[in-house]
Structures are given as C-alpha cells and as structure tokens.
Amino acid sequence: MSTHGHTETWIERAEAVLSAAGHKRGGARRAVIELLDSQSCALTAVEIEDALRTGERGVSRASVYRVLDELEALRLVQRVETGQAMVRYERVCEQGGHHHHLVCDSCGLVMPFSDEALERAIDKLSERVPLRVSEHEIVLHGSCHDCRDD
Amino acid sequence: MSTHGHTETWIERAEAVLSAAGHKRGGARRAVIELLDSQSCALTAVEIEDALRTGERGVSRASVYRVLDELEALRLVQRVETGQAMVRYERVCEQGGHHHHLVCDSCGLVMPFSDEALERAIDKLSERVPLRVSEHEIVLHGSCHDCRDD
DNA sequence: GTTCTTGCAAAACCTTTGCATTTGA
C-alpha cells in the first residue's frame, strides 16, 4: 500500500526508476515510454519506430533499441517472444496488468489473456525448480476465429 | 497402442513421416536428425552446425536451416523461444517427452522441466480462449545455482 | 563543464534465398 495516497502510474514509476538509476531525461526515451504506456500489449521495435515516425516525435531506430534495453534492464519493460522472428516489448505493470499471450500462427495476431489458476500453478511450481524464478512467460499458439480453416 | 509390438523411436518416426511426405534421404538431414535425437533439450541452428562440424559429418548452415524448417513443418521438431535472441529447436516426442524450459538469464543455461498441474491448467484454459490452441510454450526465467548472486 | 542522450551510418548477426552440382529412387 502506498504512503503517498495515490496509485503510481507506470510512467511515473518509470521516470522515478530511471532518475534513481542516474539517467537524464530525453525526448526520444520519453516518446518511447509514452507509446508503451498507451499500449495494452506487446510491440516490436520496428512497430514502435513506425508509430513514432507517424506521430509527434520521430525516434531513430538505434534509440528505440537503446531505450528498450535500458527499460528492460530496469525491469520496466519485458520481452515477449511470440515465435514471430522479432522480439516484442511491453511495459511491466506491478498491479493487475500481468498477462500472457495468444498468437495466431496464420495471421500473426497477438492477444493478451490472463488466468488465475495458471498463475497459481506457476507459483507453486517455481518453488520446486532448480532456478530462482524471477519471471515467466506463457504463449499459446493456434488459429484465431478468422483463420479457422488452415 | 502400436500394432507393431514395439515402441517407435523418434528417428524411426521421423524417417517414416519424411518418406510419406515425399522426401528422399540425404546425409545432411540424417546428421541433423541423429544429433537432435541425441539431445534432451533444445539447440540453436548455430549450435547444431558447430556440433556437426566437429563430428563425423559437417553440414552447411543453409542445410541446417532447411532441414529444421522441414522437420518443423512436419511437426517432428518444435521451436523454443527462450528470449536469447536465437530460436532453439528440439524434437517433438509423442509419448512422455513433453516439457518446458527454465532459462538462466545470467549464464544462458537452458534446462527442461515438466509439471502435470501446469498442463492441466493449460488444458482447461485452452477451452475458454478465443483461439483454437494447437501448442503452448512456457519459459521460466531466473538465476541458476551457479549464478545466485546478481 | 561533465555526463547522458541521440542520430546517422556502418557493422554484426542470424536467417533465407538463388543457383549450380550432386545424390537418391
């Protein structure tokens, strides 16, 4: 429970963590952070670059990757591997936002889902495994409604 | 239950499926198949190429990728995404071999694990999701015994 | 003023493809 009397947004937390880690502010990183905050699911670096070029503030591809690396190192974003040759990134939400991914192998659609029973199974399992587990990732592959005819 | 009175090995099944799909035999593919059969967990294409170069029969990188693609299309091998920038491949075992992966983010070690409760949770979940689920992949990230000090 | 940030271009890397040759049936 917060002592500040309000719930910290992801952007606020990101700014705080970055500042504490000795980073200065910058327009490119700010643009990437704002875009990630507006998304409910994972984007690739190229999708991020394209979205930003179209928008208010273009950001070079190198900066997109650098920002994503920094944010990942600080556990503000996480990688999502969907088997589609490119890595996806999404923000890490501390309260409530935890989810996993459904991937349509025909059209490439990526959708989020969450399931409590699954999380409980993972938590119990994590205690019995020869690894100190910090994260987990679950991807379900199949065909979506529009592709039910392979 | 088999009508042949013996359990088919993965290599035997692979040969049969390839033959039924109209493939001829070849030394490069045979070498990749034998290597995959000897492994209990997933390898990258580069690891496969290296292992084969050192061994009896070198195989060009292009052939490694082509063979892996063919085997994946026939569901004889499956991709494993561990978040390590390269795709891994491992044989698909029909009986008993189903497992998932633990990845040490410090040293890159990949280990298999399996858990029945987790599989049950996945199966139940798969029925309630807007996707006809054909496969699932679970990766637990963390630090292994040797890396418990980041 | 010092350090972090950014863009550009080049490099590095994994993966795929084109083409000629060899091999299997």
Next chain:
DNA sequence: TCAAATGCAAAGGTTTTGCAAGAAC
C-alpha cells in the same frame, strides 16, 4: 531420368555499435 538434397555465396532483416553533435543537470 527426374525430383529432391546440398553447399556456397549473396541477399535480407533485425539488432548493435562507433562516433560526433546536442541536451540535461
């Protein structure tokens, strides 16, 4: 003989890096 398999080299895409200029503190 005909189709599949293979190796080599080149191409394609994504991601990383070097370096110089710009911005934050």
